[in-house]
Amino acid sequence: MSDVSVIGLGAMGSALAIALIKGGYAVTVWNRSPEKAAPLVAAGAVQAGSAAEALRASPVTVICIASHDKTLELLGAAGDAVSGRTIIELSTGGAEDAEALAAHLDGQGADWMIGIINAYPTGISLPETVLLMVGAEPVWQRCAPIIRTLGGGSARVGDRAGMIAALFAALFTTRQGFMFGMIYGGLVCRKAGIPLDVFASQIPVSMGVLPAYHKYFSDTVPAGKFDNPPATMTVYAAALDDALATFRALGAHAELPQLFSDLAHRGVEAGLDDKALTALVELMSRD
Numbered sequence: 001m002s003d004v005s006v007i008g009l010g011a012m013g014s015a016l017a018i019a020l021i022k023g024g025y026a027v028t029v030w031n032r033s034p035e036k037a038a039p040l041v042a043a044g045a046v047q048a049g050s051a052a053e054a055l056r057a058s059p060v061t062v063i064c065i066a067s068h069d070k071t072l073e074l075l076g077a078a079g080d081a082v083s084g085r086t087i088i089e090l091s092t093g094g095a096e097d098a099e100a101l102a103a104h105l106d107g108q109g110a111d112w113m114i115g116i117i118n119a120y121p122t123g124i125s126l127p128e129t130v131l132l133m134v135g136a137e138p139v140w141q142r143c144a145p146i147i148r149t150l151g152g153g154s155a156r157v158g159d160r161a162g163m164i165a166a167l168f169a170a171l172f173t174t175r176q177g178f179m180f181g182m183i184y185g186g187l188v189c190r191k192a193g194i195p196l197d198v199f200a201s202q203i204p205v206s207m208g209v210l211p212a213y214h215k216y217f218s219d220t221v222p223a224g225k226f227d228n229p230p231a232t233m234t235v236y237a238a239a240l241d242d243a244l245a246t247f248r249a250l251g252a253h254a255e256l257p258q259l260f261s262d263l264a265h266r267g268v269e270a271g272l273d274d275k276a277l278t279a280l281v282e283l284m285s286r287d
């Protein structure tokens with residue numbers, strides 16, 4: 001018997017297994033393509049001959065393969081090997097697939113935590129790395145030492161399986177807002193003849209404002225209080241119009257600034273002109 005099994009030894013699963021071995025756990029590993037287990041065996045892991053064998057080898061199994069639906073397929077094929085075990089599912093997937101997986105595990109008498117990893121494999125085991133998990137509180141209490149070995153800042157954020165996909169969508173969209181902001185920024189700079197290395201070197205000026213944006217959001221949305229903001233919906237709408245006009249004048253693709261401007265104007269037209277821009281969360285969630 002080992003302490004933890006790891007199923008899925010791709011870039012991420014291998015990093016998870018190494019972190020557990022280094023963290024002092026006795027680890028069993030299994031991967032569909034068996035040759036990927038060799039470096040883990042060299043590092044001290046035991047290689048199981050099948051997924052079912054890996055599940056039976058430890059009270060807790062971490063799974064990190066392509067997606068929740070593949071995990072469900074794999075567990076379905078493993079029969080009753082999962083009964084009485086605890087699954088920590090770290091594959092990516094949508095809300096419906098997460099709920100289906102949890103329902104299968106409940107039906108098999110298995111405990112589960114489902115999570116997202118907010119890091120590249122190189123971030124695994126660092127104290128600041130965060131895995132966000134959902135699942136029952138008592139299961140979290142049992143699994144937290146393992147999960148915090150993978151990411152020291154990890155936390156349980158809810159109990160329903162489907163919540164994790166929504167949280168992933170929210171956090172990924174937040175990051176991608178910045179990513180696509182840079183892409184459109186590059187576009188308008190190129191049209192204006194601004195060297196892209198100049199733009200790239202000045203992006204940290206905008207990054208410096210992000211903590212203040214986060215505070216603006218955190219001070220308003222959670223409490224639903226949008227009065228007396230440091231910049232109102234009207235102020236944002238005007239600035240966004242200026243940015244949009246520049247994109248248009250330069251003939252740059254303007255889908256993103258157009259969206260920003262449209263949304264701010266929608267807020268103004270709804271009577272939120274002197275409120276925080278973030279009041280759009282409430283306005284639009286009524287749709």
Ligand SMILES: NC(=O)c1ccc[n+]([C@@H]2O[C@H](COP(=O)([O-])OP(=O)(O)OC[C@H]3O[C@@H](n4cnc5c(N)ncnc54)[C@H](OP(=O)(O)O)[C@@H]3O)[C@@H](O)[C@H]2O)c1
Pocket residue numbers: 008009010011012013014031032033036064065066067070074090091092093117118119120121
């Ligand atoms: N890499 C990252 O930065 C990162 C960050 C956060 C989350 N994740 C998530 O972690 C998961 C794994 O990502 P990765 O980067 O490790 O991918 P990867 O390097 O492409 O590895 C994929 C792994 O999934 C296994 N797999 C795929 N389909 C399978 C199936 N039907 N049955 C059994 N095993 C199957 C593969 O087995 P074979 O070796 O046999 O193909 C391999 O072990 C994904 O859900 C990903 O979204 C990754």
